[in-house]
Amino acid sequence: MPDLVLHNAVLPGLPGPRTVSIEDGRIQRITAEHAGGDRPREADRTSGPLRTIDVGGRAVLPSFVEPHLHLDKALLDARLPNLEGTLAGAIKVTGALKAEFTVDDCIDRARTVLDLAIANGTGTIRSHPDVDPIAHLVGVDAMLALREEYRDRIDLQIVAFPQEGIIKAPESLALMEEALRKGADVVGGCTYNEPSLEECHEHIDEVFDLAEKYDVPVDMHCDFAVDDSDPRYALVEHIADVAIARGMQGRVTLGHMTSLASLSGQHRIQVWDKIRQAGINIVVLPFTDMHLNGRDDDHNVRRGVAPVTLMWDVGVSVGLSSNNVRNAFTPFGNADILDVALFLAQVGHMGSPSHFQRLLDTVTHRNAEIIGIDEGYGVQVGDRADLVVLDNPDPVDALLSRSVRSFVIKGGRVVAETTKSTTLHQDHP
Numbered sequence: 001m002p003d004l005v006l007h008n009a010v011l012p013g014l015p016g017p018r019t020v021s022i023e024d025g026r027i028q029r030i031t032a033e034h035a036g037g038d039r040p041r042e043a044d045r046t047s048g049p050l051r052t053i054d055v056g057g058r059a060v061l062p063s064f065v066e067p068h069l070h071l072d073k074a075l076l077d078a079r080l081p082n083l084e085g086t087l088a089g090a091i092k093v094t095g096a097l098k099a100e101f102t103v104d105d106c107i108d109r110a111r112t113v114l115d116l117a118i119a120n121g122t123g124t125i126r127s128h129p130d131v132d133p134i135a136h137l138v139g140v141d142a143m144l145a146l147r148e149e150y151r152d153r154i155d156l157q158i159v160a161f162p163q164e165g166i167i168k169a170p171e172s173l174a175l176m177e178e179a180l181r182k183g184a185d186v187v188g189g190c191t192y193n194e195p196s197l198e199e200c201h202e203h204i205d206e207v208f209d210l211a212e213k214y215d216v217p218v219d220m221h222c223d224f225a226v227d228d229s230d231p232r233y234a235l236v237e238h239i240a241d242v243a244i245a246r247g248m249q250g251r252v253t254l255g256h257m258t259s260l261a262s263l264s265g266q267h268r269i270q271v272w273d274k275i276r277q278a279g280i281n282i283v284v285l286p287f288t289d290m291h292l293n294g295r296d297d298d299h300n301v302r303r304g305v306a307p308v309t310l311m312w313d314v315g316v317s318v319g320l321s322s323n324n325v326r327n328a329f330t331p332f333g334n335a336d337i338l339d340v341a342l343f344l345a346q347v348g349h350m351g352s353p354s355h356f357q358r359l360l361d362t363v364t365h366r367n368a369e370i371i372g373i374d375e376g377y378g379v380q381v382g383d384r385a386d387l388v389v390l391d392n393p394d395p396v397d398a399l400l401s402r403s404v405r406s407f408v409i410k411g412g413r414v415v416a417e418t419t420k421s422t423t424l425h426q427d428h429p
């Protein structure tokens with residue numbers, strides 16, 4: 001007997017409303033509405049924890065995936081804003097604040113963001129807590145505790161992220177290893193904090209050594225500048241070579257990658273080829289990328305966001321995510337990945353229904369594949385019942401209309417419900 005039944009659900013690629021029956025955290029059955037298959041008998045209603053919801057023709061998608069979100073550094077803007085507005089300014093401001101971090105402080109701020117993410121339909125977050133001589137393992141310990149606390153509501157992956165560098169901040173390496181031993185799932189990297197190209201290459205080697213030793217994927221921040229004039233921000237071909245040489249194809253994700261926007265001609269074609277050969281995923285973080293980049297331009301200010309439509313055209317794997325919520329890197333956001341997707345459309349010259357559909361595919365299936373949770377992810381029989389019900393029959397219109405997420409379902413249980421009501425008064429004198 002199902003635990004949860006959704007009636008009148010509009011599912012991707014299926015005509016007409018459907019009944020979705022969920023049991024033991026999985027989609028057990030999908031039938032045409034009124035086919036009579038799973039509408040519960042009165043007797044069933046009193047025999048167990050069954051819940052039936054008539055979603056009234058709303059669209060149902062697999063719950064959203066955030067592949068890149070710094071929960072430990074969220075909601076710091078009220079304490080100390082980044083008045084310079086640059087990446088260097090953000091690192092400096094956050095460095096001062098994180099010296100005072102405690103596990104409880106990180107947990108309190110991260111809980112607020114997790115609750116927002118859940119309400120906005122996100123089912124899985126890959127989080128990148130700082131691991132360095134300033135924060136030590138405070139952020140990792142907070143994420144490990146939250147992963148347990150929230151296990152029935154949202155899944156957390158943890159990346160050991162050396163924000164302060166590895167060669168520049170040598171204590172980071174042992175701390176990253178300790179984080180992996182404690183339960184971090186992914187090894188991070190942050191090349192842009194190293195002072196020279198040689199040190200960037202050493203940093204990359206250390207990251208891949210750890211990935212091999214612990215058999216975990218790599219998820220690095222790099223090439224975060226408006227152009228590739230400084231070789232420390234033009235590392236993608238080198239990383240692709242390292243990934244191929246070490247047999248890590250398909251297990252490397254790179255965040256930001258904004259200097260890709262400056263490439264052109266034959267060099268650009270060569271870089272796309274390398275990225276595809278190495279199976280590298282590029283995750284764009286447009287709130288942060290556009291906010292911090294271009295600060296030295298006094299006219300025709302560059303957008304500072306990787307060229308997503310170009311990468312789509314040549315078959316590069318592209319994800320997108322929030323990165324931060326209201327801190328020195330990103331003084332905006334509500335942990336709503338549809339909000340980020342709509343912003344990317346606006347800054348990325350995307351205006352057609354196919355672009356919008358592609359963005360929806362990105363925040364669901366593509367992001368899921370990038371962080372390795374694509375098996376059993378979706379809205380088909382047998383898939384995990386991690387679902388979001390949009391307050392709209394059409395997902396594309398939901399994106400454009402900023403529709404609320406009426407119901408959010410995790411493991412077959414409703415974990416959030418949102419209603420929005422407006423009354424227009426036409427009887428004013």
Ligand SMILES: [Zn+2]
Nearest residue numbers: 128221255323
């Ligand atoms: Zn980041």
